[in-house]
Amino acid sequence: MDFNNIKNAFSSKSNSDLNRAYLLFKVISNPKISRILTNIVKICLKFKLPISIFIKQTVFKHFCGGTTIEDSQKTIDTLWEHKIGTILDYSAEGKKTEEDFNFVYEETIRTINKASSEKSIPFCVFKFTGLTNFKLLEKISSNKKLTNNELKEKENFESRVEKICESAAEKKVKIFIDAEESWLQNAIDDMTLNMMRKFNKKNCWIYNTIQMYRNDRLDYLAEILDICKKEKFLVGLKIVRGAYHEKEIERSKKYGYKCPVHQTKKDTDNDFNKALKICIKNSKNISICAGTHNEESSLILTKLMIKSGFKKNNEKFFFSQLLGMSDHISYNLSKDGYNVAKYVPYGPVKDVIPYLVRRAEENTSIAGQMGRELTNISKEKKRRKNI
Numbered sequence: 152m153d154f155n156n157i158k159n160a161f162s163s164k165s166n167s168d169l170n171r172a173y174l175l176f177k178v179i180s181n182p183k184i185s186r187i188l189t190n191i192v193k194i195c196l197k198f199k200l201p202i203s204i205f206i207k208q209t210v211f212k213h214f215c216g217g218t219t220i221e222d223s224q225k226t227i228d229t230l231w232e233h234k235i236g237t238i239l240d241y242s243a244e245g246k247k248t249e250e251d252f253n254f255v256y257e258e259t260i261r262t263i264n265k266a267s268s269e270k271s272i273p274f275c276v277f278k279f280t281g282l283t284n285f286k287l288l289e290k291i292s293s294n295k296k297l298t299n300n301e302l303k304e305k306e307n308f309e310s311r312v313e314k315i316c317e318s319a320a321e322k323k324v325k326i327f328i329d330a331e332e333s334w335l336q337n338a339i340d341d342m343t344l345n346m347m348r349k350f351n352k353k354n355c356w357i358y359n360t361i362q363m364y365r366n367d368r369l370d371y372l373a374e375i376l377d378i379c380k381k382e383k384f385l386v387g388l389k390i391v392r393g394a395y396h397e398k399e400i401e402r403s404k405k406y407g408y409k410c411p412v413h414q415t416k417k418d419t420d421n422d423f424n425k426a427l428k429i430c431i432k433n434s435k436n437i438s439i440c441a442g443t444h445n446e447e448s449s450l451i452l453t454k455l456m457i458k459s460g461f462k463k464n465n466e467k468f469f470f471s472q473l474l475g476m477s478d479h480i481s482y483n484l485s486k487d488g489y490n491v492a493k494y495v496p497y498g499p500v501k502d503v504i505p506y507l508v509r510r511a512e513e514n515t516s517i518a519g520q521m522g523r524e525l526t527n528i529s530k531e532k533k534r535r536k537n538i
Contacts, residue, residue, distance in 0.1 A: 152453050152487055154446050159486055160479035161531045163229050169535075172475070173528045175213055180521035189508050203500040210507050214475040215242070216495040220265050223497045226474070230493055231271035234485045238274040238327065238471060239266060242496035242506040243281045249307070255281040256311040258498075260318055267322035273469070273492050274358075274440070276327040277315060279339050283308035292337035312342060313349075316357050320350040327389045327440070330360035333399055333411040344375060351385040355438040355467075358387030363423040364396055364412045372426055379436050389471070390426050391442040392419050424451050431455045440469040440492070444477040444520055449484065463488040477520070479527055 161169065178184055195202040207218075216223030220239070227237045241258045243251075259277045266272035279288060287304055290297060297305060319326040328343045330336060343359040350357050359375075361368045372388075379386045396412055403410040413419045427448065430439045441452050449470060456468060469490045472481045485491040496506055 152450055152483070154449075154479050154483050156483050156486075157479060157527055157531045158534060160482045160527065162482065163233060164478075164531075166532075166535065169528055169532055171209070172213055173525065173532070175210060176521050176524045176528065180525060192504065192508060206504060206507070207500050211500055211503065214473065214496065214507060215503055216474065216497040218499055219497065220261060223495060226495055227269070227271055230495075233482055234491070235481055236271055236273040236469075236490070236492035238276055238492045238494045239272050240276045240494060240496045241281070242498050242503045243278075246281055247284055252282050252308070252311065256315065259315050263315070263318050263322055263324050263326065266324045272324075273490070274325045274327055274471075275319065276329055276494070278329040278331065279308075279312070279335070279342075280331060282311045285335065288331075288335040288338050292335055292339075309342065312346065316346040316350050320354075320356045323354070323356070325356055325358060325387065327358045327360060330362045330391070330393075332395050332402075333365065334402070340371070344378070347379070347386060348382060348384050351387065352383075353385075355385040355387040358389050358438070358440065360389040360391060360442075361426070362391055362393035362395075363426055364393035364399075364419040366411060366413050366418075366422075369422055369425060369429075372429055376429075376433050376436060386437045387439075388430065388437060389440045389442050390423065390430070392423055392445075420445065420448070423448055427452050427455060431459055434459070434461070434467055438467040440471050442471045442494070444472055444480065446480060449480055453484075453487075453489065464490055466490070476524065 164172070178188065192202065192206070216226040216237070216239075223237075223239070227239075230237055239262045241255065241262060243255045243258070246252055246255060255277070259275065259281075262272075262275040266275050283304065287297075287301055287308070290301065291305065316326065318324075328339065328346075331339060340359065343357065346357045347359070361372065365371075375386055393412065399412045400410055400414075413422070423443070423445070424447075427439075427441060428451075430437050431452075441448065443449060452468070452470070453463075456463065456465070461468065469492055470480070470484050471492045471494060472478075474493045474495045481491050481493060496503055
């Protein structure tokens, strides 16, 4: 497995695509400039200043598929030309009204309908915070008593989640439920486990997401494997490192509780790789998608699959990366015959901005990858210049 085939990695990118990507990663790789720009974006959003056009032509164009499912078709088709699937994601989160929640629910159903008719879309995904508010999830996760109004909200929210999962199972579409902050995650884990109990009897349609920077996730993995074996259902997992590292540390210090995440990247890497080995060992009961931009972890999974006698295109195992990042991993894995899917967010620019801001605020492990992106882009620009 060779991740150094840069020509293959950028085979779908035009010269203008490369130039735009180079400028974007140059900015993101500078913490000071990146912080200033993300703060400006937040201020503009707060005061409803017109920045959508600028965002759409720069960072949105690189990291997102489009404003609608139809608008994302070109991205879906371009990826599929290289046998890379799309994880279709209506990237709405942090919604506040029932009207918003219902719209996100309906849009998620539309992604499922789209995926059911196209082989190029092996997964859909949704976030609980697109279907209900943060405070309710936090209260449920903390086992706090709910008011009558909150109980009604919870009932509506659970109904939306179940209908989405039921639709995915009926249409035979695999669907990820994204992980969120640790103080919201208990509710997500519990409800997702119930959905797997209900809809993953014979096939694995419902996938939870586990963030391996959490220092309790190996125990959680062992726990759900034990449950699924006893109760005879299948587990689906998207395994990632995590997206809220600094936020988790700051909150634990502020409120004086034990920090739920690893302090070092090395510990996170170790747990991620251990999780891969556990899942391969328990492959009769589990299907996984390794969501990683890490070359070592990607290689470990390929070697584990080969050692265990699995075909490269075995449907139980997928690799995934974000659209616009780590193309040297995605395109080379796909070329070698492995199942690969890119996370393709879409939606109105103003709704997708929180996702884009989070991409810019990623922890130091992602910041290090910005340098790698720049190096790879520079190599490809130089190669093309010398042709």
